[in-house]
Amino acid sequence: MRKRVLGKNLEVSAIGLGCMGFTHAYGKPMEESKAIRIIQEAVALGYTLFDTAERYTGFDDAGNKIWNEELVGKALSPYRHQIQIATKFGITITDKGERIYDSRPQTIRKSVEGSLKRLHTDYIDLYFQHRMDPITPIEDVAQVISDLMKEGKILHWGLSNTDEDNLRRANAVCPVTCIENRYSLMARWEEKLFPVLEELNIGFVAFSPLANGMLSGAYDGMRFSADDDYRSFMPQYQEEGQRHNKAFMDAIEDIAKEKGVTPAQLSLAWMLSKKDYIVPIPGSRTRERLMENADASEIFLSEDELIEIERTISSFDTVVFSGPPKTLEKRWDS
Ligand SMILES: NC(=O)c1ccc[n+]([C@@H]2O[C@H](COP(=O)([O-])OP(=O)(O)OC[C@H]3O[C@@H](n4cnc5c(N)ncnc54)[C@H](OP(=O)(O)O)[C@@H]3O)[C@@H](O)[C@H]2O)c1
Numbered sequence: 001m002r003k004r005v006l007g008k009n010l011e012v013s014a015i016g017l018g019c020m021g022f023t024h025a026y027g028k029p030m031e032e033s034k035a036i037r038i039i040q041e042a043v044a045l046g047y048t049l050f051d052t053a054e055r056y057t058g059f060d061d062a063g064n065k066i067w068n069e070e071l072v073g074k075a076l077s078p079y080r081h082q083i084q085i086a087t088k089f090g091i092t093i094t095d096k097g098e099r100i101y102d103s104r105p106q107t108i109r110k111s112v113e114g115s116l117k118r119l120h121t122d123y124i125d126l127y128f129q130h131r132m133d134p135i136t137p138i139e140d141v142a143q144v145i146s147d148l149m150k151e152g153k154i155l156h157w158g159l160s161n162t163d164e165d166n167l168r169r170a171n172a173v174c175p176v177t178c179i180e181n182r183y184s185l186m187a188r189w190e191e192k193l194f195p196v197l198e199e200l201n202i203g204f205v206a207f208s209p210l211a212n213g214m215l216s217g218a219y220d221g222m223r224f225s226a227d228d229d230y231r232s233f234m235p236q237y238q239e240e241g242q243r244h245n246k247a248f249m250d251a252i253e254d255i256a257k258e259k260g261v262t263p264a265q266l267s268l269a270w271m272l273s274k275k276d277y278i279v280p281i282p283g284s285r286t287r288e289r290l291m292e293n294a295d296a297s298e299i300f301l302s303e304d305e306l307i308e309i310e311r312t313i314s315s316f317d318t319v320v321f322s323g324p325p326k327t328l329e330k331r332w333d334s
Helices: 032-044 068-082 105-118 138-150 164-173 189-200 239-259 263-274 287-298 303-314
Strands: 003-006 010-013 049-051 057-059 065-067 084-089 091-093 099-101 124-129 154-160 178-182 203-207 278-280
Touching (some): 032 068, 065 068, 084 105, 105 124, 138 164, 263 278, 263 287
Antiparallel strands (some): 091 099
8 A cells, every 4th residue: 555644744545444343333343353354354455544432343243332433443453563553632521422522631641541451552654633622721621632642642743624724723833744624526615625735734634435335336325224323314325315426426436437446536636636645535334445545555546537526526516424514512511
């Protein structure tokens, strides 16, 4: 697999593995031994960047909580110094089950200790603020991250689901290596941040790069369980959304066919060819798709091909999930 550099000097595989779906939001958690095998196969295929979060939990059939970080830590501990682990802090679930965006310094300190333990490691390569905290000033967040870096617990940090103001303010206190925001052929609104990323030399880890699988074309007409699969409420997976997006999906499939690649590969190669500081992290629980996605790092799109794709996608208006609110106005009761 090719490599890319995020920010000044974080070298990672050009395509990373999004590990969320092994335990969280994509149906029932995968059996642990199978998930470990897939993650280790990803290492063998050349993936070095693995994305997880404190928040990516699930429940087994007996109702026991399963931590994604535990799984990722177990799978990757034999390879610890060959790979980079990205994890996230900043979302707390209260006793009443409410989500609070909470990046208070004391919460971050608690989170980092929990993540290090679950990941079976003594350092985190890349630590993201998962969502912006509407109450805690980002300067206070950046300061505690800077302290944690001096203590050797964190090597790089980033901001996920960030906007320009949050990014600039954070970067002024403690240099940010990269952001992690939603980006795909169907979700291009973050392109407005490109000039800022270029000005500040900050990388872009693109999450949900296949629009939650939709862009692979493999999920036509599929329905998902409302109990544990967040695709069940995504607009692109509703009947109406699928009807609306059909012409767009047909166009993507035609371009991919002409190029001799799969639609998923086209989607990944498109963003890799657009900017050399973008690293997509598609999630997959199958070896075949891990291989298919890894091979996209070898596909190059020329300037003319990019222009043609741009022209095509701009002629459609698509419906796609844009994520939960960037901030929750709720105040943490401390
Ligand atoms: N920072 C944040 O707030 C945030 C939010 C969401 C996600 N993320 C991160 O981003 C990662 C990726 O996002 P995501 O999983 O939501 O969306 P995604 O990568 O766009 O799509 C994942 C889905 O696509 C399927 N898939 C992957 N490759 C495929 C291929 N070649 N052909 C057909 N289907 C394919 C997977 O199914 P199979 O498993 O069956 O292959 C899975 O259902 C997550 O794992 C997580 O680490 C971060």
